Amino acid sequence: MAHRIGRPPREGSPAQGIATAIFAAALTTTGCQGMAMTQDSVPTASDSAQLGPLTEWPLRFLRHNFGITTYALQEYTVVYADRPYSGGPRPAREDVHPNSLNASGAGHLMIRNFPPPAVVKWKSRDGTPLEADVDIGEIFRDELVLYEAPREEISDRTPMVNPDIVMEINDRTINVYMRAYLSLKAPRIPDNRYSNSRNDLVLAWSRTY
Template sequence: MAQRIGRPDRHHMSPRGLAAALVATALTTTGCQGMAMTHDQPQPTSAAPQQGPLTEFPLRFLRHNFGIATYAVQEYTVIYANRPYSGGPRPAREDVHPNSFNAVDAGHISIRNFPAPAIVRWKARDGTPLETEVDIGEIFKDELVLYDAPRGEISDRTPAINPDIVMEINDRTINVYMRAHLSLKAPRIPGNRYSNFRADLVQAWSKTY
């Protein structure tokens, strides 16, 4: 009887030879399947985190926080980003604690750049009524973050910044400042790990009425 080419004749082979042939066939089939899977499946990618700077200079911002500080006025009203601020008589800046201004809170957070100009109405120290508009968008139209820290001291992994914009009404003068929280490469006070940042108030604009 003629045998089929390429396939062992199970009726004329010894048990040992038949077992060897079956093992060889199984290995060949498994190898082909493994090769097929290798070609069809995508190569795994590394899960290691990307290293390198997160910060791009110059620093820019798309949102900001807003707050006000008032000194030497009899009363005031400010409307900015649909939020009103108002109050009564305020002492002169020189009559309050020296650190009080630096601690001014910008409580209205994450305002998209930029709302309509702030509307400001107030009475100066001598009782003169004053009114103006302060265009925050014009003052910061380039959307650049202002800071006093030397560029070489700022960490290149500083996170995204929503700076504080602080409006000061002081008698007849309005000042606008920016304060940005910047991570530093090293602590300002050696050994004090909580001093590894800068958050200076930087004056951006001023006008006396």
């Protein structure tokens, strides 16, 4: 149906009075809704943590990435955040490249803190079957970012921190590490402008079974 545009009512007429009242009511209602939306849109302290450049310390994280690295075992399966991981025989860490652990990363991204514990089943180097539930949420229950850089060296322009959590299964031992990317105020190597960050692998938890 086509919409027609009629002539505006005469000034001072009853029709104009009605139109004015309707417009005023609509304006009042719109103003109230705008205020409510503004108030609702203000994030809580927990929701707003680390959504942009750093403004608060200590550093906290709301989401994390997850990965697995393995050594000195015959086979393994891990289920965490509804994603399965599995693999076959792996040599001891000392028989692999010396930087292999430090180079390990996380391929499962942006996991909301925290899913149920990781279910780990594996066979150690001598073939012993082992099982463990590793509670990532309990290990990082305070949601604090772990890092080794001195506070005074970290730039306030560090972007949002979604750290890597890396689980290492090594023979009969499970280690859990955190790696967080942090921008620095100045390069660590003066002549290398690309050395203005750190992402150290920090051990958070370890248990031998």
